[in-house]
Amino acid sequence: MRFPASEQVSSHESSFEAAHTEARKKEFVGSLVLSSDEGDGVVVYLDGWPVYAKYKGDEEMDGEMAVDYMKTLSGRLDR
Numbered sequence: 670m671r672f673p674a675s676e677q678v679s680s681h682e683s684s685f686e687a688a689h690t691e692a693r694k695k696e697f698v699g700s701l702v703l704s705s706d707e708g709d710g711v712v713v714y715l716d717g718w719p720v721y722a723k724y725k726g727d728e729e730m731d732g733e734m735a736v737d738y739m740k741t742l743s744g745r746l747d748r
Contacts, residue, residue, distance in 0.1 A: 685710075686740040688748070693717045705744030712736055 685703050689712070692701060696717035703710045708726020712719050712735070724735035 682744070683746050684743040685746065688746050689719075689736065689740060699748065702747040703739055703742060703744055704747075705742045707742055707744075710735055710739045710742075712739070 685701070685705075688701050691697070692712075692714050694717070697714045698716060700711055700713045703712075703724075708724060710722065710724035710726075713721040719733075719736050722730075722732055722735040722739075724730045724739055730738055
């Protein structure tokens, strides 16, 4: 089985919604990790589609609910 080459992790401050929109448009394969004052989350993308999402803050959320909530947050993003 072949795996895509590893890329260096890039980090920056941004809104999660902007990063999510870019990932969708560019058919991103990988993960976005959000660290914010409200909580932390991760979304894994395959060809731009979120296939796994988890958010932990005051509440724990999975899937589409986690992605929708993280769209309202800003913080440090690791790609």
